[in-house]
Amino acid sequence: MSQWSEATQERAREIMARYPQKRSAVMPLLYLAMAEEGHLSDAGMEEVGRWVGITPAQVQAVATFYTMYKRKPTGKYLISCCTSISCMLLGGDDVLHAVEDESGVPHGETDPEGLVSVEHVECIGACGGAPALQVNYELVEGVTPDKARELVRWLGNARPEVVYGDEMQELFGGVRSFDWAIREENGAMGPYPAFQPLGTVGSEEKA
Amino acid sequence: MTTPLVVTKRMSEFPADSHTIDRYEATGGYEQARRALGMTRDQLVEEIKASGLLGRGGAAFPAGMKWSFLAPARPSFLVVNGDESEPGTFKDRQLLERDPHQMLEGVIITAIANEVHHAFVYIRGEYPKPARRVQAAVDEARARGYLGRGIFGSDYDLELTVHLGAGAYICGEETALINSLEGLRGEPRLKPPYFPAAKGLYMQPTIVNNVETMSNLPHILAMGSEEFTRIGHPDDTGTFLISVSGHVNRPGNYELPHGITWRHLIYEIAGGIPGDRELKAIIPGGASAPWFVPEIHLDDQITKDVCAEAGSMLGSGAVIVMDETTCMVRAAERIVRFFAHESCGQCTPCREGTTWMEMILRRIEEGQGRPIDLDLLLDVSDNISVGLNWPPKMTTICPLGPSAVSPILALRDYFRDEVQAHVELGGCPLELEKAAV
Ligand SMILES: Cc1cc2nc3c(=O)[nH]c(=O)nc-3n(C[C@H](O)[C@H](O)[C@H](O)COP(=O)(O)O)c2cc1C
Numbered sequence: 177m178s179q180w181s182e183a184t185q186e187r188a189r190e191i192m193a194r195y196p197q198k199r200s201a202v203m204p205l206l207y208l209a210m211a212e213e214g215h216l217s218d219a220g221m222e223e224v225g226r227w228v229g230i231t232p233a234q235v236q237a238v239a240t241f242y243t244m245y246k247r248k249p250t251g252k253y254l255i256s257c258c259t260s261i262s263c264m265l266l267g268g269d270d271v272l273h274a275v276e277d278e279s280g281v282p283h284g285e286t287d288p289e290g291l292v293s294v295e296h297v298e299c300i301g302a303c304g305g306a307p308a309l310q311v312n313y314e315l316v317e318g319v320t321p322d323k324a325r326e327l328v329r330w331l332g333n334a335r336p337e338v339v340y341g342d343e344m345q346e347l348f349g350g351v352r353s354f355d356w357a358i359r360e361e362n363g364a365m366g367p368y369p370a371f372q373p374l375g376t377v378g379s380e381e382k383a
Numbered sequence: 384m385t386t387p388l389v390v391t392k393r394m395s396e397f398p399a400d401s402h403t404i405d406r407y408e409a410t411g412g413y414e415q416a417r418r419a420l421g422m423t424r425d426q427l428v429e430e431i432k433a434s435g436l437l438g439r440g441g442a443a444f445p446a447g448m449k450w451s452f453l454a455p456a457r458p459s460f461l462v463v464n465g466d467e468s469e470p471g472t473f474k475d476r477q478l479l480e481r482d483p484h485q486m487l488e489g490v491i492i493t494a495i496a497n498e499v500h501h502a503f504v505y506i507r508g509e510y511p512k513p514a515r516r517v518q519a520a521v522d523e524a525r526a527r528g529y530l531g532r533g534i535f536g537s538d539y540d541l542e543l544t545v546h547l548g549a550g551a552y553i554c555g556e557e558t559a560l561i562n563s564l565e566g567l568r569g570e571p572r573l574k575p576p577y578f579p580a581a582k583g584l585y586m587q588p589t590i591v592n593n594v595e596t597m598s599n600l601p602h603i604l605a606m607g608s609e610e611f612t613r614i615g616h617p618d619d620t621g622t623f624l625i626s627v628s629g630h631v632n633r634p635g636n637y638e639l640p641h642g643i644t645w646r647h648l649i650y651e652i653a654g655g656i657p658g659d660r661e662l663k664a665i666i667p668g669g670a671s672a673p674w675f676v677p678e679i680h681l682d683d684q685i686t687k688d689v690c691a692e693a694g695s696m697l698g699s700g701a702v703i704v705m706d707e708t709t710c711m712v713r714a715a716e717r718i719v720r721f722f723a724h725e726s727c728g729q730c731t732p733c734r735e736g737t738t739w740m741e742m743i744l745r746r747i748e749e750g751q752g753r754p755i756d757l758d759l760l761l762d763v764s765d766n767i768s769v770g771l772n773w774p775p776k777m778t779t780i781c782p783l784g785p786s787a788v789s790p791i792l793a794l795r796d797y798f799r800d801e802v803q804a805h806v807e808l809g810g811c812p813l814e815l816e817k818a819a820v
């Protein structure tokens with residue numbers, strides 16, 4: 177018997193139909209499990225195993241391989257600061273320290289309230305807009321330490337249900353890797369990538 | 384020298400809607416996919432072979448030749464590599480976000496040429512926006528009957544699944560990508576026997592090609608392979624996307640022909656170095672590539688062969704520019720840290736070696752280095768990449784381990800004094816200088 181909501185189960189069936197072999201659905205289903213609970217629990221991994229027909233140990237072996245499957249409770253906002261080479265050259269470390277200092281959360285941790293998690297990450301493919309960071313994998317490029325502090329304060333005050341990359345870029349970003357003329361009306365609802373088939377994408381009817 | 388834009392043409396001319404199917408079709412889109420349906424596998428493979436198109440994922444393998452190696456067993460599969468995670472690289476993201484239909488048309492052409500009825504686009508997990516763009520394009524194409532059952536009114540079926548990674552650079556390696564897509568840990572497989580074209584996804588013949596490679600295909604069919612070979616450099620046809628980052632005034636992706644010089648790229652195209660500071664080092668092809676220095680390489684041409692002769696590679700086309708304010712030990716540490724973090728752990732030299740190297744570099748950077756540390760670094764490096772040459776002798780299942788040695792080669796060849804100064808002064812000379820001012 178599934179512990180997942182009917183909506184999530186429906187989503188899981190749709191995802192499984194996209195692959196010729198069941199096991200290939202493990203990765204998207206792990207995201208679903210995260211979206212259901214906010215992080216990847218043991219129960220979530222067992223459930224995924226039942227769907228694709230592998231043991232919990234096999235699921236765990238996969239989940240532990242990838243950094244985006246968070247097995248510890250993660251904040252409503254996951255702030256990932258890039259400190260790889262191109263960002264490091266342009267002050268990525270200072271941005272990370274500003275985020276840690278303003279939020280009071282050292283990298284790899286979450287605040288007691290469960291609002292913010294901070295991590296430093298390797299290159300997120302935004303090196304032309306270095307230093308860059310992501311909030312729930314929505315990208316902000318050309319950040320400064322001061323702007324990063326503002327971003328942290330804004331998250332704490334506004335507490336948006338959905339975070340939009342374009343909006344954060346406008347408020348807190350600077351130089352971008354390349355021009356992007358259009359506003360995108362999709363955003364992230366939690367610390368997992370916002371993608372339609374995973375049902376983790378925010379409303380398209382943004383005011 | 385004016386070279387026409389190929390893969391970034393539409394997005395530069397129509398910045399507001401280059402990603403939509405209407406704009407795509409209004410600019411000749413999907414005509415080549417229709418045409419491909421009327422061509423045989425041999426005709427398509429020959430056309431791409433004749434174009435000289437090299438894979439744009441880093442290994443520069445001829446695309447047409449790869450297709451010709453596809454084993455006869457069926458079903459065959461196609462996996463597009465959109466895992467783009469090599470530090471410094473952000474070109475595929477631009478192609479995915481801004482012209483997803485161009486890539487999809489490439490997918491349809493490749494599928495037809497390789498008798499594929501189910502293709503996958505694997506996009507790194509940290510790229511949800513590109514993935515949303517591609518999914519939206521897939522939905523648009525499906526609605527018009529260009530994907531799914533009987534594409535373009537023919538009897539050819541083509542399914543397409545967009546798959547999201549979950550944070551592992553190694554999944555960009557094609558056999559790791561396949562494992563990941565099978566729902567396994569993203570660990571590279573041994574080649575031989577697991578060449579994707581023979582035993583790939585679900586042990587079936589599989590083509591793995593990069594996003595930029597795919598994006599070139601509609602243009603090759605449209606202009607003809609002969610015309611395509613006239614763009615760029617005779618050894619390296621067509622254009623290629625270079626991602627420039629680091630200490631330059633105008634970072635970004637530039638679509639260029641091979642054959643310009645590093646000087647031209649950095650000082651003209653990318654606008655030079657902020658504050659007119661001195662150039663110190665160039666990483667020519669992503670974090671995996673051995674570094675260049677201006678004294679020796681600045682006027683070298685940017686081609687695959689010139690780069691190889693100079694002991695490096697163009698790799699994924701990521702150029703990272705470092706000026707005189709950059710500590711080379713720190714830069715090396717950052718790159719080695721990346722490989723230590725991303726090692727899948729299957730091979731001892733890679734798993735243990737990268738971790739050791741990171742530790743030693745950090746200790747030198749922090750002023751705790753010992754006089755023997757550079758030799759120790761070279762010794763550890765030699766265990767991962769025997770003989771310390773480029774291209775490396777392989778002691779590991781995949782090239783990730785040996786790539787981690789690239790910055791160490793630079794320290795050995797060009798920045799030995801800087802390393803020694805760290806040890807003698809008990810810290811970074813650049814930092815100490817700054818503190819003294
Ligand atoms: C460690 C490692 C990481 C790689 N990462 C990528 C990548 O992110 N994207 C990519 O297209 N190719 C990557 N490659 C190259 C792929 O293995 C493969 O050669 C390529 O996708 C083939 O496509 P192409 O022939 O069109 O270039 C990587 C290779 C290695 C060894």
Ligand code: SF4
Pocket residue numbers: 553570571725726727728729730731733734779780781782783784785
């Ligand atoms: S070289 Fe490193 S990353 Fe590649 S297979 Fe071996 S351990 Fe894994």
Ligand code: FES
Pocket residue numbers: 258259260261262263264298299300301302303306307308470471472
């Ligand atoms: S190095 Fe930070 S985004 Fe690439």
